[in-house]
Amino acid sequence: DVQMTQSPSTVSASVGDRVTITCRASQNINSWLAWYQQKPGKAPKLLIYKASTLESGVPSRFSGSGSGTGFTLTISSLQPDDFATYYCQQYSSYSKTFGQGTKVEIK
Amino acid sequence: EVQLVESGGGLVQPGGSLRLSCAASAFTFSNYAMSWVRQAPGKGLEWVSGISDSGSGTYYADSVKGRFSISRDNSKNTLSLQMNNLRAEDTAVYYCAKDYGSGGYFYHLDYWGQGTLVTVSS
Numbered sequence: 001d002v003q004m005t006q007s008p009s010t011v012s013a014s015v016g017d018r019v020t021i022t023c024r025a026s027q028n029i030n031s032w033l034a035w036y037q038q039k040p041g042k043a044p045k046l047l048i049y050k051a052s053t054l055e056s057g058v059p060s061r062f063s064g065s066g067s068g069t070g071f072t073l074t075i076s077s078l079q080p081d082d083f084a085t086y087y088c089q090q091y092s093s094y095s096k097t098f099g100q101g102t103k104v105e106i107k
Numbered sequence: 108e109v110q111l112v113e114s115g116g117g118l119v120q121p122g123g124s125l126r127l128s129c130a131a132s133a134f135t136f137s138n139y140a141m142s143w144v145r146q147a148p149g150k151g152l153e154w155v156s157g158i159s160d161s162g163s164g165t166y167y168a169d170s171v172k173g174r175f176s177i178s179r180d181n182s183k184n185t186l187s188l189q190m191n192n193l194r195a196e197d198t199a200v201y202y203c204a205k206d207y208g209s210g211g212y213f214y215h216l217d218y219w220g221q222g223t224l225v226t227v228s229s
Binding site for chain 2: 038
């Protein structure tokens, strides 16, 4: 199975900061990667799919990049609504795998 | 608006069984693959199982293989997860999620339900 490793596990940042989260796959997954945002007590929300395609309605301050085994999620200017946990997920195989999550907290 | 509503969660003893259901609406259910994803208290997301649009293809995480069974009724727009021989480590919120994929393909998960809590404890 493909293993997904996210870093860092926690990011402390301020409103307006640029935040970058990294996700690494244990094998080549091409661009079959999605990013989700989850707030406490809520279901995850799709942000980005196919590594860099922004889901409809998601603010343009979110962007994704990468292919193969290395990927990044960038928030260009952190807003109060962005404090949450972010997960990457690969879907190159029938068995989807999530990263362990990155919590973005207020500095 | 796409809606996914899970039901069937609750408290069950170790070794027991439980059946989760997910009622789907506002999209053509039979055209899309579906998945179950769980989240243990205070932990991350874990994909549990997926099923193709027709129901002919089913897939499981190693942690539940042989104990859980996913199925769907396209005439009733319902997804199910039969969970047998439950263990304490199966305690989690279980989410039903719509896959973007159709025609036997699987992609990202574009819509999620609000989840149902399963607690396995004596």
